[in-house]
Amino acid sequence: PTTGAFAALGHGVNDTDTATLMPLESGSIMPASVSEVKKGLPGQPGELHGDFDLTKDLGTLSANTERGIFGRSEKLTVPSGAKPMEVAKKAEVKTGKATILSNVRGEQVEEFDVELICVDQASKGTRNMLVKVTDPELLELTGGIVQGMSGSPIIQDGKLVGAVTHVLVNDPTRGYGIFIENMLDAAG
Numbered sequence: 001p002t003t004g005a006f007a008a009l010g011h012g013v014n015d016t017d018t019a020t021l022m023p024l025e026s027g028s029i030m031p032a033s034v035s036e037v038k039k040g041l042p043g044q045p046g047e048l049h050g051d052f053d054l055t056k057d058l059g060t061l062s063a064n065t066e067r068g069i070f071g072r073s074e075k076l077t078v079p080s081g082a083k084p085m086e087v088a089k090k091a092e093v094k095t096g097k098a099t100i101l102s103n104v105r106g107e108q109v110e111e112f113d114v115e116l117i118c119v120d121q122a123s124k125g126t127r128n129m130l131v132k133v134t135d136p137e138l139l140e141l142t143g144g145i146v147q148g149m150s151g152s153p154i155i156q157d158g159k160l161v162g163a164v165t166h167v168l169v170n171d172p173t174r175g176y177g178i179f180i181e182n183m184l185d186a187a188g
Contacts (some may be wrong), residue, residue, distance in 0.1 A: 004072045006059060007187055009151045010163035010178040011126045012066050015094030016025035025062030029073065033107045040143035040172030048104060048178060051150040059060055067186035068151070068163075090121050093129065097128060100131070100151040100164060103144055113139040116156065117174075126165045129154070133167040145175035 008029070032050040040046030059073025093116065098175045099111045120129035131154065134145040142149075145167040152164040154177050163183065167175040 003185070004059070004074050005070070005085055005149075006073060007070050007183050009068050010165040010183060011068065012064050013069060013148060021066060022064055024061060024064040024069075026070075027064075027071075028057045028072065029059045029061070031056050031058065031107075034103055034148075037104060037146065038143055039141075040146045040167060042170055042172065042186045043165050044145050046124045046146035046172060049144075050145055050148070063187075065186045067076045068183050070187050083163065085155070086159045087097050087161055087180050087184070088156065088161040090161075090181045092130065092159065093119050093121070093156060093179065096156070097163065098154055098156040100149075100152045100154050101162075102138075102149050104138070104149070106177075111155075114154070116154075116177075123179075124182060126182075128179045128182060129162060129177040130174060131164060131177050132174045142172075142174035144171075146172065149175075 015022055024039050031053040033050050035051050036049040038046045059071050061069055061071040063070040096114050098114050098116050100113055100114050101109050103109045112135035115132045115134050116129050120128055149164050153160055154162040160180050162177045164177045165176050165178050
């Protein structure tokens with residue numbers, strides 16, 4: 001909150017035709033509200049549809065990297081009662097229970113149960129953890145992980161361990177996550 005620095009997605013923004021990282025000339029963040037959920041099915045990744053408020057510029061992007069987008073904002077506010085969360089080193093991340101924070105309806109951020117079923121502490125990319133959604137409510141609503149959930153924080157043992165990055169197309173109940181340590185390294 002003191003610097004206004006932020007990170008998002010956990011992966012870069014790529015050209016849809018060539019899959020190459022898009023060069024960043026300029027960019028900004030704006031408020032959005034989830035208006036519809038297309039549920040994920042095996043072979044058909046789901047997605048969140050949102051409405052953006054183009055009249056409000058909340059911050060400026062400064063970098064588009066393989067491990068996320070980064071920028072600064074002077075206008076983002078921390079919800080009342082929110083406390084800073086300790087960041088876990090990747091050596092602390094283990095298989096087992098965890099949660100994700102995600103916005104899958106309206107503007108409400110909710111906590112959902114997941115399990116980290118595989119952790120690759122040597123990986124420096126964006127697929128460091130295999131995440132399985134176990135929360136019945138999230139499975140009913142989205143089918144698991146859907147496009148638009150990238151950047152959803154992953155929390156384990158009260159620490160921020162990473163962010164959701166990808167869905168497994170053939171099994172939307174599972175997807176990948178990046179270590180927060182790898183995102184912070186990319187932020188410089």
